[in-house]
Structure formats: structure tokens, C-alpha cells
Amino acid sequence: MVPALQLHMSKTAMRASQKDFESALSQVKRLKDPGNEVKLKLYALYKQATEGPCNTPKPGVFDLINKAKWDAWNALGSLPKETARQNYVDLVSGLSSSSDSSSQVKPEADRKQPGYETLVVTSEDSITKIMMNRPAKKNAITIQMYNEIMLALKAASKDDSAITVLTGNGDYYSSGNDLSNFTDIPPEGIEEKAKSSAILLRDFVDCFIDFPKPLIAVVNGPAVGISVTILGLFDTVYASSRATFHTPFSHLGQSPEGCSSYTFPKIMGPAKAAEMLIFGKKLTAAEACAQGLVTEVFPDSTFQKEVWTRLKAYSKLPPNAMRISKQVIRNREKEKLRAINAEESRALQERWLSDECTNAVMNFLTRKAKL
Numbered sequence: 424m425v426p427a428l429q430l431h432m433s434k435t436a437m438r439a440s441q442k443d444f445e446s447a448l449s450q451v452k453r454l455k456d457p458g459n460e461v462k463l464k465l466y467a468l469y470k471q472a473t474e475g476p477c478n479t480p481k482p483g484v485f486d487l488i489n490k491a492k493w494d495a496w497n498a499l500g501s502l503p504k505e506t507a508r509q510n511y512v513d514l515v516s517g518l519s520s521s522s523d524s525s526s527q528v529k530p531e532a533d534r535k536q537p538g539y540e541t542l543v544v545t546s547e548d549s550i551t552k553i554m555m556n557r558p559a560k561k562n563a564i565t566i567q568m569y570n571e572i573m574l575a576l577k578a579a580s581k582d583d584s585a586i587t588v589l590t591g592n593g594d595y596y597s598s599g600n601d602l603s604n605f606t607d608i609p610p611e612g613i614e615e616k617a618k619s620s621a622i623l624l625r626d627f628v629d630c631f632i633d634f635p636k637p638l639i640a641v642v643n644g645p646a647v648g649i650s651v652t653i654l655g656l657f658d659t660v661y662a663s664s665r666a667t668f669h670t671p672f673s674h675l676g677q678s679p680e681g682c683s684s685y686t687f688p689k690i691m692g693p694a695k696a697a698e699m700l701i702f703g704k705k706l707t708a709a710e711a712c713a714q715g716l717v718t719e720v721f722p723d724s725t726f727q728k729e730v731w732t733r734l735k736a737y738s739k740l741p742p743n744a745m746r747i748s749k750q751v752i753r754n755r756e757k758e759k760l761r762a763i764n765a766e767e768s769r770a771l772q773e774r775w776l777s778d779e780c781t782n783a784v785m786n787f788l789t790r791k792a793k794l
């Protein structure tokens with residue numbers, strides 16, 4: 424770029440940002456109380472934007488309020504003042520954009536793409552959003568939903584959106600595989616059912632392995648089973664503070680899928696991965712974040728606003744650069760992930776024929792067992 428033009432552009436951007444910042448400062452006074460976590464975030468961003476990195480002495484342990492403020496500011500490290508100012512503006516605009524503080528998603532019938540029964544798929548602001556839409560069944564994934572998610576991902580890979588999001592409607596992200604999928608046995612018998620389910624699973628997970636654009640999970644509530652394991656194939660995972668992450672495979676007589684037998688040990692180390700995948704330990708959102716499965720946790724009360732403000736900003740980045748960056752990060756693993764997916768699907772095909780699995784599923788369906 425011509426240096427003079429570059430200088431002009433950056434000065435304009437900084438001036439605009441300073442103006443936005445001042446208007447955000449007055450706007451924030453008119454907001455209804457956004458809760459302590461958001462107030463701390465606002466405080467930290469304000470201090471960083473106006474004074475730069477925190478270099479004041481840490482308050483004593485009994486000075487709880489000032490210590491919390493200092494911790495929040497200090498956590499921003501060396502974030503540049505301009506970025507802090509922009510983040511402050513984005514956060515305030517997200518908080519003001521709607522007076523509704525609930526995490527429920529508004530109806531989107533007007534923008535909904537046709538052809539899906541178990542999903543709501545929308546494209547707006549360069550973002551394709553695929554929302555699992557069986558809230559009364561905690562977004563349990565039926566055969567139809569697996570097929571519709573694959574269709575939606577294939578369409579999103581070719582549309583003109585820059586990023587793609589998977590999320591859930593209602594109080595759950597997803598309760599994983601719909602356990603009644605196992606009851607619909609074809610005339611060819613149970614072996615055939617296990618075989619076709621393994622093919623479906625392999626094809627489903629391959630779609631995530633091969634997805635070419637940035638893929639973001641907006642985990643609005645508890646996540647179970649396959650909805651958790653495939654998170655290792657996403658580029659970013661944002662979670663509500665209400666979300667939990669649970670893979671009760673042994674309880675169900677099953678074994679890990681979604682390439683989690685490879686991605687989880689890589690993400691969180693073999694010991695933590697084993698506790699989740701073998702013993703079914705349920706993680707809170709904060710724990711999942713500490714272990715690297717989740718990118719960032721947001722307070723449930725502001726989850727939707729904060730996340731969508733962030734995503735709208737990301738979706739304005741140059742789409743080709745984002746796609747190439749993803750390729751550079753992920754491509755060398757693709758063949759390996761496909762092989763792992765095939766191996767996990769084969770193992771499950773056998774598991775689904777076992778007494779352990781049959782009994783666990785029957786117990787759930789006859790309401791003798793719940794997680």
C-alpha cells in the first residue's frame with residue numbers, strides 16, 4: 424500500500440474509533456446493570472484503552488473489589504490501547520443493541536433458508552448460522568438431523584459467507600445422538616443397522632474434517648456425546664457459562680467418535696482426555712476452557728450479545744485470507760483425521776451390537792436411566 428494512503432487510513436480509523444469510544448462511554452451510563460462480570464470486563468478495557476497495560480501494585484487479598492478489578496485489567500496483558508478501545512466499543516454496542524437480556528434466540532422465520540426440518544439455517548452479515556432446532560428434545564441428533572447438518576455444511580462451504588456457526592436453540596446445545604435412532608431396525612436386521620449408522624457417522628464427521636472455512640461452535644447450553652467430540656474439529660468454540668461438556672460413552676456401552684480419541688489427548692493431554700472419554704467426567708464451561716477445548720466462556724446473561732458482536736467483527740475480515748489460514752493450520756492433519764474417523768466408526772459399529780450398549784439404550788428409552 425502507498426505509505427501516505429496507509430497513514431491517512433490508519434489516522435481516520437483511529438479518529439473514528441476515538442469518537443466511537445467517547446460515545447460508548449456515555450452510552451454505558453444508560454445501560455441497565457449488565458452484571459459484575461461484564462462490568463469488570465468494561466472496567467479492564469477502559470483502563471487498558473486509556474492508560475495502557477496494568478502496572479499498578481496488586482491490591483491485598485482482603486481488598487476484594489480492587490483485587491478483582493486489578494486482575495481483570497492485568498489479564499489484558501499488553502493488548503494495544505487501540506484494540507482495547509475497539510473491544511470496549513464492540514462490547515457496549517452488543518450490550519445496547521437489545522434491551523432483552525435473555526439467551527433465547529429470536530424467531531428468524533423471515534431469513535430462514537427453506538428445506539430443513541430439524542435446523543434453522545440463516546445467512547446474514549457474511550455468517551451462515553446452522554441452528555439445531557429440536558429444543559423440546561434437547562436438540563438430540565436424529566438421522567434426519569445428521570443428514571441436514573451435512574447438507575447445510577456443504578451449502579455453507581460454497582456460499583458467500585465468510586464464517587459458519589453451529590449452535591442450538593433452547594436451553595441445550597445438544598444432547599448428542601438421539602438414542603431412538605437405535606430402535607428403527609430395518610428388515611435386513613441389526614447388523615445392517617449398525618453398518619449403515621457407522622457409514623453415516625463417518626460421513627458426518629468427514630464433513631467437519633473437510634469444512635474449508637472458519638467453523639465456530641456457539642455452545643449455548645449443555646453439550647453431550649457427539650456434539651462435544653466434534654468440537655475438536657472446530658476452529659473456535661465459544662461457550663455460555665451455563666454450558667457443560669459430557670461424553671458418557673462407557674455408561675452407554677459405546678466408545679469415542681468425532682476424532683476425539685486423537686483431538687482430545689492432543690488438546691488437553693492424555694490424562695484429562697481419558698477422564699472425559701473413558702470415565703465420562705462432565706466438565707463445566709470454565710474447566711473446558713482451562714483445558715483448551717473451549718476458546719472463551721461468556722456469562723450466560725450476555726452470551727448471545729457478546730458472541731454475535733465478536734463474530735460480526737470477525738466476519739468482516741478478508742474471507743480468502745481466513746480460508747487459507749485455516750488450510751495452513753489444518754491441512755496436514757486431514758488424512759490422519761479421516762483415518763481416525765474411519766477407525767472410530769468401525770469400533771462403534773461393533774459396540775452398537777453389544778449387550779452393554781443395547782441395555783444402556785433400552786434403559787434410557789424406558790426411562791430407567793438418565794445421565
Ligand SMILES: CCCC/C=C/CC(=O)SCCNC(=O)CCNC(=O)[C@H](O)C(C)(C)COP(=O)(O)OP(=O)(O)OC[C@H]1O[C@@H](n2cnc3c(N)ncnc32)[C@H](O)[C@@H]1OP(=O)(O)O
Pocket residue numbers: 559560561563564598599600601602603604620621623624647648649650671672675677680787792793794
Ligand atoms: C449414527 C451416529 C451415532 C453417533 C453416536 C454418538 C454417541 C453420542 O452422542 S452418546 C450421547 C447420547 N446422549 C445421551 O445419552 C443423552 C440422553 N439424555 C439424557 O440423559 C437427558 O435427556 C438429558 C440429561 C440430556 C436432559 O435431561 P432433562 O431431565 O433436562 O430432560 P429430559 O426430560 O430427559 O429430556 C427432554 C426430552 O428430550 C428427550 N431427549 C433428550 N436427550 C435425548 C437423546 N439423546 N435421545 C433421545 N431423546 C432425548 C427426552 O427423552 C425427553 O423427551 P420426552 O419429553 O418425549 O420424554
